[in-house]
Amino acid sequence: NSVSLWGGRFGGGPAAALAALSKSTHFDWRLAPQDVAGSKAHANVLHRAGLLNDDELAAMIRALDRLAADVTSGDFAPAPDDEDVHTALERGLIERAGPELGGKLRAGRSRNDQVATLFRMYLRSGARVVAGQVLDVVEALAGHADAHLGVAMPGRTHLQHAQPVLLSHHLLAHAWALLRDVDRLRDWDRRTDVSPYGSGALAGSSLGLDPEYVAHQLGFSSATENSIDGTASRDFAAEAAFVLAMIGVDVSRLAEEVILWATKEFSFVELDDAWATGSSIMPQKKNPDVAELARGKAGRLVGNLSGLMTTLKALPLAYNRDLQEDKEPVFDSIDSLTVLLPAFAGMVATLRFNTARLEELAPQGFSLATDIAEWLVRQGVPFREAHEVAGACVQVCEKRGIELWDLNDDDLVAVSPHLTPAVRDVLSVPGALASRSAKGGTAPDRVRDQLAAIRAEITVA
Numbered sequence: 001n002s003v004s005l006w007g008g009r010f011g012g013g014p015a016a017a018l019a020a021l022s023k024s025t026h027f028d029w030r031l032a033p034q035d036v037a038g039s040k041a042h043a044n045v046l047h048r049a050g051l052l053n054d055d056e057l058a059a060m061i062r063a064l065d066r067l068a069a070d071v072t073s074g075d076f077a078p079a080p081d082d083e084d085v086h087t088a089l090e091r092g093l094i095e096r097a098g099p100e101l102g103g104k105l106r107a108g109r110s111r112n113d114q115v116a117t118l119f120r121m122y123l124r125s126g127a128r129v130v131a132g133q134v135l136d137v138v139e140a141l142a143g144h145a146d147a148h149l150g151v152a153m154p155g156r157t158h159l160q161h162a163q164p165v166l167l168s169h170h171l172l173a174h175a176w177a178l179l180r181d182v183d184r185l186r187d188w189d190r191r192t193d194v195s196p197y198g199s200g201a202l203a204g205s206s207l208g209l210d211p212e213y214v215a216h217q218l219g220f221s222s223a224t225e226n227s228i229d230g231t232a233s234r235d236f237a238a239e240a241a242f243v244l245a246m247i248g249v250d251v252s253r254l255a256e257e258v259i260l261w262a263t264k265e266f267s268f269v270e271l272d273d274a275w276a277t278g279s280s281i282m283p284q285k286k287n288p289d290v291a292e293l294a295r296g297k298a299g300r301l302v303g304n305l306s307g308l309m310t311t312l313k314a315l316p317l318a319y320n321r322d323l324q325e326d327k328e329p330v331f332d333s334i335d336s337l338t339v340l341l342p343a344f345a346g347m348v349a350t351l352r353f354n355t356a357r358l359e360e361l362a363p364q365g366f367s368l369a370t371d372i373a374e375w376l377v378r379q380g381v382p383f384r385e386a387h388e389v390a391g392a393c394v395q396v397c398e399k400r401g402i403e404l405w406d407l408n409d410d411d412l413v414a415v416s417p418h419l420t421p422a423v424r425d426v427l428s429v430p431g432a433l434a435s436r437s438a439k440g441g442t443a444p445d446r447v448r449d450q451l452a453a454i455r456a457e458i459t460v461a
């Protein structure tokens with residue numbers, strides 16, 4: 001049983017079905033670069049502790065560099081008998097450094113502390129890629145917000161016309177949510193910046209190896225404070241899965257709007273040909289598949305999160321083999337987003353807004369009724385009564401099939417003596433927008449401020 005890392009006390013190799021169950025190279029092979037980096041750091045710390053002499057260290061690093069090059073070129077790949085990435089790479093090292101030297105690297109480390117460290121390293125670099133891609137979507141939104149500043153649209157609640165808002169205000173609402181996700185990744189990275197290497201199987205290392213030295217070589221600020229926690233905790237993976245799922249969910253909300261906006265009924269946007277798909281049977285079709293895939297993948301990302309949480313629930317300390325199930329869901333979340341986000345950013349960036357239609361619909365559905373009520377409040381009418389009066393105006397208009405601004409002076413007084421002709425001044429979309437000028441409001445000046453703040457966030461990130 002020469003290929004296994006644990007054959008010593010066993011009479012024979014594992015049953016074929018056990019080996020098949022146990023095997024993880026088909027998904028953990030992607031950790032090979034991190035595994036080799038970990039091995040080099042470990043060789044250095046063994047040398048520092050006097051467990052490898054200068055020549056042995058030099059030969060070990062040479063062999064590991066050769067192994068890394070062979071992994072990159074594809075000359076070295078996992079064999080059918082290799083249990084996991086760590087086993088495969090130890091075989092590769094022994095093939096290159098000989099069994100004598102190659103066999104020395106295992107001292108003072110375990111696959112338990114290895115895998116916990118390599119997984120963190122992989123996710124930290126993956127998270128940086130995703131964060132950059134999310135910022136590309138934010139850029140695309142900010143670009144439209146900038147280009148369309150001043151364009152009004154129907155703001156909705158319950159999907160019903162509510163109040164007019166600036167298109168830019170609406171688009172930047174999505175941008176803020178995505179910027180918080182980027183901030184979450186940054187914050188997560190600060191917590192994940194701790195290396196478990198040197199925790200051994202669970203109890204720590206007895207060989208005088210300095211885990212801080214290893215941590216710094218692998219790009220971590222420090223080593224874990226507790227070797228049991230280091231090898232058994234996976235909250236870093238669950239938290240990553242959450243932030244990735246949140247990104248998927250935030251993107252899916254914009255995706256859903258794009259899907260609606262691109263319908264004949266809404267006609268708010270047109271998709272660029274390069275970012276839309278056709279139908280194999282209906283020649284006229286132009287489908288929003290990118291947005292639909294975004295909406296669909298959100299479900300998958302949430303599934304990855306809940307699957308991992310369920311795996312972790314009630315797991316006793318320290319390492320249990322259940323933890324091998326931690327990687328596929330989070331890898332899948334990273335993979336899903338890294339393929340989705342560039343397409344999504346491209347689709348968003350190339351949307352063409354039908355601004356005439358947005359403007360035309362902005363005041364419809366009596367969306368200025370709140371402005372009547374607030375005008376009355378400014379005249380000293382209690383809001384309760386003002387709300388009633390504005391509602392009565394809507395009722396009159398609905399019955400007669402007219403809009404609020406069509407009510408003449410007599411109509412207004414008939415509804416309430418408080419309604420003087422001056423109320424008509426607020427019955428315009430630009431007036432309604434400009435009046436929402438407090439911080440966070442949809443007034444053009446505030447939206448301009450917002451855009452500047454978003455741009456500043458993008459540059460910082």
Ligand code: ARG
Pocket residue numbers: 024028084111112115319321323324325
């Ligand atoms: N491949 C395992 C994992 O991904 C690491 C190996 C630990 N195996 C063990 N028997 N302790 O979690």
